[in-house]
Amino acid sequence: MSEGKSERQGRFGTKLNGAWHQNSLKKRIMVLTAFCVAFSTLAVGALSYTRIKSEALELAEVKLASEAHLLSERFSLDYHLIASDLETVAKTPPIQGLIRSLRNGGIDPDDGSTDTLWRSRLATIFQAVLSGRPDYFQFRYIGIDDAGRELVRIDRTRNGFSSVTGEALQQKRLEPYFKLAAEAPAGKVLFSKVTYNREHGQADGTGTPTLRGLYPIDDIDGNRFGFLAINVNYEKMLQSTFQDINPNRRTYVVNGGGDFMEHSGTVKQAFYRLEIRDAFTRAVPPIVQQVLQSETPEGLFFSEDRVAYFVREAGNFSQESASLGVIVEVPSAEFHATATKTRNEFLAAGFLVVLISTIVAVVAARSFMQPLADLSNAVRSSGSDELLSALPVERADEVGELAAAIRNRNIELVESRARFSAIVNNVVDGLILIDAYGRIEQFNPSCEKMFGYAQDEIIGQNVTLLMQGKDAENHGSYLERYRKGEGGHILGATRELEAIDKSGRVFPIELAISAVAADGETKFSGVIRDISQRKEVERMRKEFVSTVSHELRTPLTSIRGSLTLIDTMAPKDLPPKIGKLIGMARKNTERLILLVNDILDFEKLRAHKTQFALERVDLNEEMRKAADLNQGYADDAHISLVLDLNPQAVLVEVDPEKVQQVLANLISNAVKYSRPSGRVTLRTGLSGDQARIEVEDRGEGIPDNFRKLIFEPFSQADGSVTRKKGGTGLGLNISKELVEGMKGRIGFDSLEGYGTTFWVEFPRLAAEGPEQISLAPLFRPGRLKGLHLEDDRDFHVILQSGMDSNLDLMHARTIAEARDLLKKYQFDIVILDRLIADGDGLDLINSIPDPEATKIIVITAVDENVNHIHVDETLIKSKTPPGVFVERFSKVVEEVLARKGLDRKLA
Incomplete structure (x- = not known):
């Protein structure tokens, strides 16, 4: 065995050594450290990068937005200049002077100026405005009358300015902007849609993109007279603004009508070209398309490789042509440049941190784990039964604590092994260990004594050597089924079988088998007890x-x-x-x-x-019957039995005879241990779905140290008291078994010095009415039913014993009890005692349902003859011996039987 032990230790050590090199704790610590550092670095870096990236993108967006806003304000300035020029000219004297002169025959009534003079003065003002605004190429004063005839008109030409007069002045009623100006609110500057310039109702062929600034003119009475109109070269206006600002990024200016112009900081100025929505000459850039399809007044827009910021500045003008937006566009790489740079810096820094941390982890792991490796070598080099030595318990760190714990546990294991060997070798029961094929591996001294074999001669033998008959034949097949996973039903159970010892003696044993795992193999341990x-x-x-x-x-x-x-x-x-x-x-x-x-x-x-004949009964009746049956015993002990019954039926399904046996035990115990002249209360009650009976005494109670044993067989609280009172010590144990056999439960409540209450509970049955209560526990088929009103229990027992074979005689001790019984049952014979505690027995005759058909006999201690119409016979106790009572009532029973036609004889 020592060689096998060494071999197992060698295999175990090899496994440990291989595991150490393949998946050592040192490697795990290094990997875990590197992972933690990498994870922490990545987590912190990702969080920081996300934050910085967000801020960098916000800064880039703010920068683009600032440029866009600046450009937008500059472009919107052109519209405000147009509006300002219109409003200024509208306030000059020639505007109203011309109105007055035209409405007064060509002469202004205010100062005598003619309309020609006013036209000349206004033409001079128009020319002055045009000279200061290179983008303006035409300034006109258009009247509402005469189909929108131009009143004053100045044009910019290559040679200067030209004033149009006479028949050359055109009618503009059919132009779209005429209606816009004619219906506009007074004092409101308007802008027409951008179109190519038109003369005499059609394009003039110059291809000049024209924006018209309009200002309505009313007379002094507020009637619409006409409007001022400035024609602006829209393309030239935008180009001049771009030239003034010259942004270094690609920029688009877009109005609400869809017209746009592009500027790029990398191309020459000649690249500027206005694209009018209804006459695009090239594909609309994606960014411009997104802006035109969006209703947002401001925000970022993204294309495949570019990012743009758009802002729209409408000022106080509601027309689409005056709702001018600016788009500033940059490449996506430029927009994300700061964020990208930050990401690369974080990746480089994180890689360096992980690399340095991994190197530090490797060095630290080597330093920290070497003491553990030394400790492991010390443990592997020692035997399983040896005390470990040379452990580094002197170290003041966790390794020292671990070494001390291993040493202490080793001491405990060695001592435990020694104690186990001592227990196994000295235990009274036999202990045996077999392998999965039935070969005996351990055999303790108790087994040697029991079977007569020594360890040396039984170890290695098959366990069937100790078995008898079929147990030996079936044992091998049972082990085979267990190895296949098909057996094992007897494991953990205690069985009785026969064994055979070395001499051939067959003797009975008790065997408990358990399966145990040892060295990766299944073995079976058995505890054997000789039960001869x-x-x-x-x-x-x-x-x-x-x-x-x-x-x-x-x-x-x-x-x-x-x-x-x-x-x-x-x-x-x-x-x-x-x-x-x-x-x-x-x-x-x-x-x-x-x-x-x-x-x-x-x-x-x-x-x-024990067999139980379960019937449906009323526990109230069972309690009455128990009181009747035990009254004599109580009277002999001078103890009163008091009934405290539930007013309604307490229905259960039990065996009536067994219930009476339980009640007899409880009542006799209560009477036995009551104080002299005391009382025992018999009580019934209902508690939810449980029916309950109680037997209560006022004795000394049950001692605390005996309460756990009170239902044990042959248990008695006080031997001296028991000898005086009598008893076997089996009554309560039998009662408990009977109650539990009827699906009930029994218990007690006791207060030492004040008394004890034993209680029994059964599952309650639903009430079905008094008429449906089973009479089986009270009356037997084919027998007469009798009621005996008598407060002398002994006299009732004597009378009942004489009538046992022909009459079931129910006992009532009070008139109230007798009346309750008469309400439930029809009696053939009623026997009355006159002197009852709660009245005269004759009063009960009025409660008999059919006194004519009932045999009524009065028994009295007074020497008298009762004269009552329904009384059939009177017997005087003092003049009638007990034997005569039995004989007389036997004749009465025969008379009633004959009258009812029953062929019955006295037993």
């Missing part, structure tokens, strides 16, 4: 029970019957001494019968042979 003595005790117990049943119970039953008849039939003048002896004999016979019955019941319950 226990089997012998069981055999003796069974013989004793059989003897008690056949040799004791039958004679005792006969003796009890004889004593009961003697007591019943004895003459009245029997000497007191003989009567006392007969009573003592009866009581002692009852005690012996109780002992025998308890022993037999206990044995039957222990063997699970």
Whole structure:
């Protein structure tokens, strides 16, 4: 075995060494460190890069937006200059002077100026404005009358300025801008759509893109007279603005009508060209298309490889041509240049940090892990049963703590192995270990003593050597099924079987088998106990029970019957001494019968042979019956039995006889341990879906140290008290088994010095009405039903025993109880005692449903003859011996049987 042990240790050490080199903790620490550094660097770098990139893009956007806003303001200035010129000229005197002179026969009534003079003065003003604005090429004053005839007109020509007069003045009613100006609000500057210049209703052939600034003119009364119109060379105006600013980026200017002009800082000025929406000469750039399709007044726009910022400046003008927007465009690479540079710098820095951290991790791991490697070598080099030495426990770090923990655990394991060996070698039960093929590997001294084999001669043998018969034959196939994964149902269970020792002796054993895993293999451990003595005790117990049943119970039953008849039939003048002896004999016979019955019941319950005949019963009736049956015992002990019954039926499904047996045990215990002249309360109740009965006494209570044992067999709280009171110590154990067999539960509540309440609960049944309550527990088929109103329990028992074979006689101790019974049942015979605690027994006759059909007999202690129309017979206790009572009532029963036509005879 030592060689196998060394071999296993060698394999184990090789595995550890290979694992160390293949996936060592040092490598893991290095990888983990590098990963943590890389992850941290990437996480921080990504977060920083994202933040810086966002800020860089925001700065780039702000820069583009600033340029776009600056250009937009400059372009919008041209529109404001046009508006300013129109408003200024509109306020000059010739505007209104011309109106006055034309409406007064050509003479201004204010100063006598003629319309020709006013036209001349206004032409001079127009020429002055044109001379200061190179982009303007025409200034006109157009009237509403005469189909929109031009009143004053100055044109810019190659040679200077030309004033148009007379018939050369044109009518402009059909031009789109005429209607715009004629309907515009007073004092509002308007701009027409950009078109090529038109003369006499058609394009003049010069191809001049023209923007017209318009200003409505009203007379002094507010009536529309005409409007001022400045024709601006739109292309020249935009070109001059671009020339003034000369932006170094590609820039587009776009108006609301879709006209645009492009400027690039890398081309010559001649590249400028205006594109009019209705006459595009080239493809519209993608950025311009996006702007034209968007309604946003300002923002970034992206194309495939370029980024642009657009801003629109409409000023106070609502016309599309005056809604001028500026687009400043840059390449995407330039826009993202700062962010890209930042990313590259972060990647380079992160790579350097990861590289340096990995180098540091490798060096640190080598330094930190070397002590662990030394510790591992020290552990691997020691045997499993040896105390570890040469461990670096003196180190003041975690390695030292680990070494100390390993040393302490090694000491514990060695000591534990020693203790285990001591336990295995000295345990009373036999311990055996076999492999998956049934070969014995361990065999403790108890097994040696039990089977007669020494360890040396049994180790390595098949375990079937210790088995008998079919157990030995089937063992090999069972192990084979288990190896295939098909067996194992007996594992963990305790079985009884026969074994055979070295001498060939067959003896019974108790065996518990468990599967264990050792060295990667499945093995089976068995705990063996020799149960020869226990089997012998069981055999003796069974013989004793059989003897008690056949040799004791039958004679005792006969003796009890004889004593009961003697007591019943004895003459009245029997000497007191003989009567006392007969009573003592009866009581002692009852005690012996109780002992025998308890022993037999206990044995039957222990063997699970008790059968229950479940019926639907009212626990109120069962409690009354129990009180009647146990009243004599209570009277002898001077204890009162008090009923506290639930006002409604307490219905359960139980075995009535077993319930009476349980109640008899509980009532006898309560009476036995009550104080002298005390009382025992019998109570029924309902609690949710549970029906409950309680037996309450006012005795000394149950000691705390005995409460856990109270339902154990042969348990008694105080031996001295028990000897005085009597009892077997089996009653409560039998009661518990009976209650649980009927699906109920039993318990108790006790306060030492104040008394005890034993309670029993059964599942409650739903009430079905008083008429549907089963009579089986009270009356048997084919027998007469009788009611006996009597507060003397003994007298009722004597009378009932004489009528047992023909009459079921129910006992009521009070008139109230008797009335309740009369409401439920129809009785054939009613026996009344006159002197009852709660009144005169004769009062009960009024509660009998059919007194004519009921045999009514009155028994009285007073020497009188009762005269009542429904009373059939009167018997006086003092003049009638007990034997005569039985004989007389037997005749009464025969009379009623004959009257009812029942062929019955006295037993």
